[in-house]
Amino acid sequence: MLDASSGATTPETIGEPPGPPDAFYPRPIEVSGLRRDAVNVRDLGDGVQVVVVRDRERLYVFRDICPHMGGPLGEATVCKDATLECPWHGYRFSLETGRLVDNPNERIMAELRRRAPAGFRPENTPKYALNPLAYQVVGDRAYVQRKRSGA
Amino acid sequence: MRHRFTVEYEIDCPVAIAVAVYLDAEHYIFLHKKYSDTYEVLSYEPATRKIFIRESWELFGLRIGQTCMTEYIPPAEFLNYDIEPYPRWLPSLHHILKARTRLVYTEIPERNSTWSMLEIELDLPFWLWPFRGWLQKAMTRLKIEKDEQDIDMIRRRAALFGRENNSIYLADHQFILHKGDYLKHFGLNSKPLTPLA
Numbered sequence: 001m002l003d004a005s006s007g008a009t010t011p012e013t014i015g016e017p018p019g020p021p022d023a024f025y026p027r028p029i030e031v032s033g034l035r036r037d038a039v040n041v042r043d044l045g046d047g048v049q050v051v052v053v054r055d056r057e058r059l060y061v062f063r064d065i066c067p068h069m070g071g072p073l074g075e076a077t078v079c080k081d082a083t084l085e086c087p088w089h090g091y092r093f094s095l096e097t098g099r100l101v102d103n104p105n106e107r108i109m110a111e112l113r114r115r116a117p118a119g120f121r122p123e124n125t126p127k128y129a130l131n132p133l134a135y136q137v138v139g140d141r142a143y144v145q146r147k148r149s150g151a
Numbered sequence: 152m153r154h155r156f157t158v159e160y161e162i163d164c165p166v167a168i169a170v171a172v173y174l175d176a177e178h179y180i181f182l183h184k185k186y187s188d189t190y191e192v193l194s195y196e197p198a199t200r201k202i203f204i205r206e207s208w209e210l211f212g213l214r215i216g217q218t219c220m221t222e223y224i225p226p227a228e229f230l231n232y233d234i235e236p237y238p239r240w241l242p243s244l245h246h247i248l249k250a251r252t253r254l255v256y257t258e259i260p261e262r263n264s265t266w267s268m269l270e271i272e273l274d275l276p277f278w279l280w281p282f283r284g285w286l287q288k289a290m291t292r293l294k295i296e297k298d299e300q301d302i303d304m305i306r307r308r309a310a311l312f313g314r315e316n317n318s319i320y321l322a323d324h325q326f327i328l329h330k331g332d333y334l335k336h337f338g339l340n341s342k343p344l345t346p347l348a
Contacts, residue, residue, distance in 0.1 A: 069319055070311040071304075088304060090181040105177040105326065111192045112176070112202070113326055119334045125324040 017143040018136045028141035041074035044144055050133060053078055053095055060095045061133040061144055068128050098130035154283040158269040158291050164305045166258045167337040169265040170227050171320035172301050174327040182300050200329050205237055215241055223329045226336035227256035249274035269294055
């Protein structure tokens with residue numbers, strides 16, 4: 001049984017959201033319908049689409065938008081090192097923290113980047129990170145909170 | 152024997168976006184991984200904007216592909232030539248068929264859109280001449296398929312960030328090919344493009 005990301009004990013009953021309804025997106029995620037270690041795309045209602053990755057321990061829920069250029073993370077790849085690879089530019093984000101852990105182009109384009117002309121300052125690269133969404137599990141349903149985790 | 156043909160259509164985005172997407176080499180082997188999963192820079196001449204590259208993919212356990220000279224002519228022209236098979240011993244059409252391509256993006260001012268014109272020139276031995284139509288179809292299909300992937304990316308970014316928003320390509324941390332030239336022609340202080348007649 002999955003625990004809620006908040007650390008609360010998972011209730012055994014299927015029911016209403018574990019808190020004020022407006023604190024959660026209207027459509028919960030059916031946990032048993034999620035493919036393991038793969039990208040699942042779910043519509044939470046209110047025009048919000050998320051990607052959900054389920055491993056043995058927990059769920060990882062992110063908005064379907066890569067923070068680099070807006071790529072569709074619903075088409076991302078879950079890698080063996082517990083990262084999510086964006087389909088557009090291959091940027092890899094940690095499932096655990098959401099942070100960018102690898103831009104493979106730094107190696108692929110190393111020669112070009114090293115001799116890059118004016119206007120390229122890689123030292124100014126922002127700390128790209130996915131926006132992890134907190135959720136709470138009630139029975140087979142994961143209710144995703146509207147407030148960003150850690151906010 | 153020489154066979155020339157063009158592949159032309161409108162791409163619904165400003166020229167600044169179309170050029171940026173072309174120069175955004177970081178997407179080549181990810182968005183277009185169906186066609187090639189490895190991109191290597193073999194040589195680079197910044198002064199002439201020439202990059203000699205190798206693109207390859209795996210087939211039956213063997214890594215095959217092609218090498219190619221690429222050249223950027225600002226603001227919106229791209230050449231590919233000296234295309235050879237990789238590895239060189241590979242039996243390939245490349246040995247008997249020489250191809251050059253020239254891609255030009257032109258502004259369509261009334262719609263702030265882009266006219267894409269790809270010219271392809273094939274040098275064929277006489278016995279391949281009857282197959283020129285088939286070659287043309289195959290190359291045209293490949294061009295359209297790859298452009299469709301780019302257009303999907305352009306459309307999504309336009310919906311998220313705005314149709315004319317090229318700020319990510321201008322950002323100093325973002326790598327794109329020939330960035331200095333791009334900034335000069337499409338940056339914040341650039342002059343408007345003059346549409347070709």
